[in-house]
Amino acid sequence: LAAALPLLDWVGFDVKAPFAEYAPIVGRDGGPAARAALARLLASGVPHQIRCTVPPQLDETALDRLRAELAALGVTHLVWQTYRLTALSTEHSA
Template structure:
């Protein structure tokens, strides 16, 4: 049984809100909440501007509720994204209220907080879980995490609970190799994952230093790892 503490949805720090998306939950029309703050500093983060956990949110929860009320029957669900949405305690109450409004609940997460996922399990319909790298390269990608223990614990928890999971890896060609992708794929499929997707890294929204390094890589590497690995 979880012992996670609670906090009302009104305390949620929301950095952005997309009232309609057809690409953030496969096969679903969803609204997307981008929550402020993340404990990691991933090299390729395309939401670099909202990873500072000390910054307050800019969109009140009441505005989200008002919009969702108007879209009942038009949207399939609501996706909590970030930043890292499971960092915020208030997300549990927010997900519960979304569910009570009749929407399915989805999350984009790096799996940093398995305890928060445990609190959310009864509410989850779908999770897009990022497995960033093989365990020994997690610090190189995230700048913080020493290994992938928490993300893999999160994955096992979701699979055991029967939650629909898509595991994704963003292929940072400056850090990962083709062998790394094969290692991740084999590890997660051995656990029972049937939906594994490799994503091409995007320079938009990343920090300027990384965007410049990626541009230089692509300019000088005609047959790099990005052209070898198939993308989902």
């Protein structure tokens, strides 16, 4: 990421969940790496959009935690995207 950022004009960065809650959402503990990548992006000055496609597993309390975590990192605008269940995401169809 550090090598790529100077070459980029813009970055869309999708945050999946509060960083401590990544594993249940993405299937692995990627929260620390996602947090570090986001911090690096924010420090780089590259224009960006931070967004979250809200999965059904996240309740309003989790979304509040996510908002607070992102604000603490310096995110001033977050785009919420609607989660759409697809045939490929059958693990969420229960």
